[in-house]
Amino acid sequence: MPHEVTMPQLGMTQDTGRLVQWLKQAGEKITRGDLLFEVETDKATMEIEAQADGFLTHVTAGEGDEVPVGKVIARISETADAPDDDTPRSHEPARAVPEPAIPPASPPATETTSKASIEPPSAPGRILASPKLRRIAREEGLDLARLARAGHPQPYHMRDLETLRSLLPEAASPAPSASMRLRAACPQDGFAEFARWAADAQGLADADALLAGLAGASLGHGETVVAVERFGAMRAYRVPRARRLSAVTASDDAPVLRVRDLRGTAIETVAIGAEALPVLTITQRGSALEIILECSAGQMDGPAAIALLDAFASRMREPLRHLF
Amino acid sequence: MADAEPKTNAEDYLRMYRQMVRIRTFEDNANQLYLSAKMPGLTHMYSGEEAIAVGICEALTDEDRITSTHRGHGHCVAKGAEFKEMFCELLGKEEGYCRGKGGSMHIADQSHGNLGANAIVGGSMGIATGSALRAKLQGSDDVTVCFFGDGATAQGLMYEVMNMAALWKLPVIYACENNGYSEYTRTEEIAAGSITARAEAFGIEAHQVDGQDVLAVNALTRRLVERARRGEGPFFMELMTYRYHGHHVGDINREYYRSKDEEKDWKENRDPIIRFRAWLVTEGIASEDEIEAMNAEIVKDAAEAVSYAEAAPYPDASEVDMHVYAD
Numbered sequence: 001m002p003h004e005v006t007m008p009q010l011g012m013t014q015d016t017g018r019l020v021q022w023l024k025q026a027g028e029k030i031t032r033g034d035l036l037f038e039v040e041t042d043k044a045t046m047e048i049e050a051q052a053d054g055f056l057t058h059v060t061a062g063e064g065d066e067v068p069v070g071k072v073i074a075r076i077s078e079t080a081d082a083p084d085d086d087t088p089r090s091h092e093p094a095r096a097v098p099e100p101a102i103p104p105a106s107p108p109a110t111e112t113t114s115k116a117s118i119e120p121p122s123a124p125g126r127i128l129a130s131p132k133l134r135r136i137a138r139e140e141g142l143d144l145a146r147l148a149r150a151g152h153p154q155p156y157h158m159r160d161l162e163t164l165r166s167l168l169p170e171a172a173s174p175a176p177s178a179s180m181r182l183r184a185a186c187p188q189d190g191f192a193e194f195a196r197w198a199a200d201a202q203g204l205a206d207a208d209a210l211l212a213g214l215a216g217a218s219l220g221h222g223e224t225v226v227a228v229e230r231f232g233a234m235r236a237y238r239v240p241r242a243r244r245l246s247a248v249t250a251s252d253d254a255p256v257l258r259v260r261d262l263r264g265t266a267i268e269t270v271a272i273g274a275e276a277l278p279v280l281t282i283t284q285r286g287s288a289l290e291i292i293l294e295c296s297a298g299q300m301d302g303p304a305a306i307a308l309l310d311a312f313a314s315r316m317r318e319p320l321r322h323l324f
Numbered sequence: 325m326a327d328a329e330p331k332t333n334a335e336d337y338l339r340m341y342r343q344m345v346r347i348r349t350f351e352d353n354a355n356q357l358y359l360s361a362k363m364p365g366l367t368h369m370y371s372g373e374e375a376i377a378v379g380i381c382e383a384l385t386d387e388d389r390i391t392s393t394h395r396g397h398g399h400c401v402a403k404g405a406e407f408k409e410m411f412c413e414l415l416g417k418e419e420g421y422c423r424g425k426g427g428s429m430h431i432a433d434q435s436h437g438n439l440g441a442n443a444i445v446g447g448s449m450g451i452a453t454g455s456a457l458r459a460k461l462q463g464s465d466d467v468t469v470c471f472f473g474d475g476a477t478a479q480g481l482m483y484e485v486m487n488m489a490a491l492w493k494l495p496v497i498y499a500c501e502n503n504g505y506s507e508y509t510r511t512e513e514i515a516a517g518s519i520t521a522r523a524e525a526f527g528i529e530a531h532q533v534d535g536q537d538v539l540a541v542n543a544l545t546r547r548l549v550e551r552a553r554r555g556e557g558p559f560f561m562e563l564m565t566y567r568y569h570g571h572h573v574g575d576i577n578r579e580y581y582r583s584k585d586e587e588k589d590w591k592e593n594r595d596p597i598i599r600f601r602a603w604l605v606t607e608g609i610a611s612e613d614e615i616e617a618m619n620a621e622i623v624k625d626a627a628e629a630v631s632y633a634e635a636a637p638y639p640d641a642s643e644v645d646m647h648v649y650a651d
Contacts, residue, residue: 006359006360006361007361008359008360008361008574009358009359009360009361009363009574010359010573010574010576011366011574012365012366014574041574044577046574046576046577047576047577048576049576051356068361069361070360070361070362
């Protein structure tokens with residue numbers, strides 16, 4: 001009686017296996033224990049040994065096919081030209097699971113962000129994903145953080161690969177021009193204490209006005225309007241050319257720069273992409289601050305963005321620098 | 325092989341051999357059922373370690389209890405379970421020992437004193453010790469054997485219960501099946517010092533024995549069981565053995581942590597069934613033909629039980645909350 005070769009079930013959550021390649025050809029003589037074929041599961045690629053002696057016949061699964069576990073993919077028969085028998089076994093193509101349409105050669109993710117990008121965007125924290133998915137994502141230049149940003153629950157497995165690939169075009173077409181993201185680390189938050197001092201000693205109780213003043217002055221081009229956003233609420237301030245913080249006043253004019261203050265939230269970092277105007281986002285980790293500048297190349301060129309972020313981060317670390 | 329004790333007779337030896345072959349045959353079938361996607365969940369093969377389950381369980385009565393592990397089919401067979409009910413359980417069928425709810429890793433056979441497998445590594449240590457405390461409180465003379473692997477010696481529970489068992493002189497035997505690998509890591513890389521010394525720290529008498537020698541395991545267990553019945557327990561055994569398959573059925577390409585040569589050496593030179601078979605023939609207890617006939621009968625039994633279980637009905641949906649307790 002011929003031995004049936006099936007797609008093996010190798011794990012608890014495995015429904016299908018991808019036949020990577022046959023290591024023996026149809027008609028070839030097989031000895032039990034020979035490596036027969038290679039299968040790829042959601043976790044690993046494994047070599048499967050033959051469980052019987054004989055000749056490989058009735059091969060119904062081709063290389064690259066995704067085959068349900070338990071499905072017969074070949075036989076090991078007593079002769080190389082064993083005839084079909086009457087039992088209507090699975091002779092239909094074993095491709096029961098349709099091959100998903102894979103966009104050919106997805107462009108590497110690095111191309112999706114601007115050449116001017118200093119740091120590729122990434123979602124906060126470590127992404128939980130299977131080693132295999134990590135490897136393939138790396139090979140294809142896909143950023144697993146996109147799945148996290150799109151709201152897909154972690155951990156990610158091979159079954160999420162298609163979703164990840166499909167996310168690419170959407171993320172690859174940022175609005176008018178490519179976005180820049182610059183990150184500055186501020187080991188010490190000098191601003192909080194400065195704001196307390198300004199309120200107590202100088203009567204400048206509106207800390208947002210101070211924040212707007214420091215950001216506006218960091219732009220370095222005279223009078224300007226800066227918005228401060230916190231918990232979705234926004235207030236704009238006019239920052240005078242003289243940079244005096246006591247002269248920063250509330251304004252209804254359109255801002256040219258936005259400061260998004262996420263201190264006190266659980267958010268550790270952001271990668272939102274360019275918005276209608278350049279955005280400086282402040283997040284807090286312990287006593288340290290992280291400041292992200294995101295803008296489009298049309299809004300600001302690289303050197304200007306670097307100068308803005310550096311000046312603002314220096315002021316946040318040591319507000320006295322504002323005086324110089 | 326270790327010297328046989330005089331009171332055992334040829335029938336006992338043949339039953340031990342038969343039970344070892346039944347375990348090996350059961351596992352061969354379970355492995356195929358799993359790989360061919362007929363069995364849900366995950367399963368772990370006992371092949372290679374048969375002399376431990378058989379050597380120990382043959383020293384016990386149905387009144388004595390055992391607790392088993394995730395690699396528990398061998399314990400279940402050795403403690404007296406039937407193939408049909410076991411395969412039914414593995415396939416989730418109504419006639420299984422737990423009406424299909426337990427499966428491979430939660431099978432229990434109370435009729436023979438098997439309190440159950442346990443998917444949690446080391447998870448049954450508290451249960452076994454509790455069973456021994458029950459025996460002591462009730463004044464009954466049964467003994468509980470707690471099976472666990474070398475990896476489970478990293479569980480804190482083991483040290484809590486060994487302390488209690490030693491303080492209260494409980495009739496429990498801790499049987500550490502040291503197969504050399506804690507999942508995918510060599511045990512010597514995860515366990516510092518000596519395993520028996522862990523028990524000795526609590527004043528528990530500990531023995532190390534060749535787990536591939538069914539007579540040695542059986543002789544030691546019989547001595548310890550008798551003493552445990554007299555209130556001299558607890559005891560600890562470290563049984564040196566080897567698992568032929570991977571950690572679980574899907575762990576088939578293992579060269580990255582364990583060489584094929586090493587596996588071959590254990591299978592060819594230290595196999596408990598081959599060794600015992602040779603001893604039976606040399607001692608004139610059975611002929612090669614008789615042994616072959618016994619093997620063939622077991623293979624046939626297993627094949628019939630598998631077909632029976634495959635055709636058997638699943639439990640009715642109304643049973644979904646039967647034997648399920650929430651308190």
